[in-house]
Amino acid sequence: MRDCIFCRIVAGEIPSDEVYEDECYYAFRDINPKAPVHILVITKEHIGGVAEMEGHEELLGGLVTTGVKLAEELGITDAGYRMVINQGADGGQSVPHVHLHVLGGRPLSWPPG
Ligand code: 5GP
Numbered sequence: 001m002r003d004c005i006f007c008r009i010v011a012g013e014i015p016s017d018e019v020y021e022d023e024c025y026y027a028f029r030d031i032n033p034k035a036p037v038h039i040l041v042i043t044k045e046h047i048g049g050v051a052e053m054e055g056h057e058e059l060l061g062g063l064v065t066t067g068v069k070l071a072e073e074l075g076i077t078d079a080g081y082r083m084v085i086n087q088g089a090d091g092g093q094s095v096p097h098v099h100l101h102v103l104g105g106r107p108l109s110w111p112p113g
């Protein structure tokens with residue numbers, strides 16, 4: 001999608017600190033990290049949010065397992081980590097292209113703000 005910032009990152013039009021790429025997914029470091037490790041895993045296909053993934057269950061499952069694999073590679077599994085998908089305004093979603101946050105490297109409090 002032309003005016004979507006994450007589609008433009010996938011296309012290489014906006015630079016990003018790449019962590020992983022395959023046929024379906026792209027992962028990169030968040031520009032405003034909330035933890036020592038904070039990456040975003042996104043679908044290459046433009047999907048507006050997790051609420052629009054009905055019918056894309058396999059892609060959604062792969063998004064999560066890709067996050068797990070990257071957490072292992074980034075060395076945050078021993079202490080534990082958090083995965084987050086924000087949906088909509090009250091959910092804190094600021095970019096309307098589905099993305100999985102993977103955060104780790106420090107203790108994370110609960111509940112979130
Ligand atoms: P959301 O608030 O939608 O759940 O998460 C969007 C995330 O994307 C935020 O954590 C924000 O810091 C990150 N972000 C927004 N624009 C860019 C960008 O151009 N590059 C990178 N690497 N991250 C971005």
Ligand code: ZN
Pocket residue numbers: 001004005006007008045046047096097
């Ligand atoms: Zn997009």
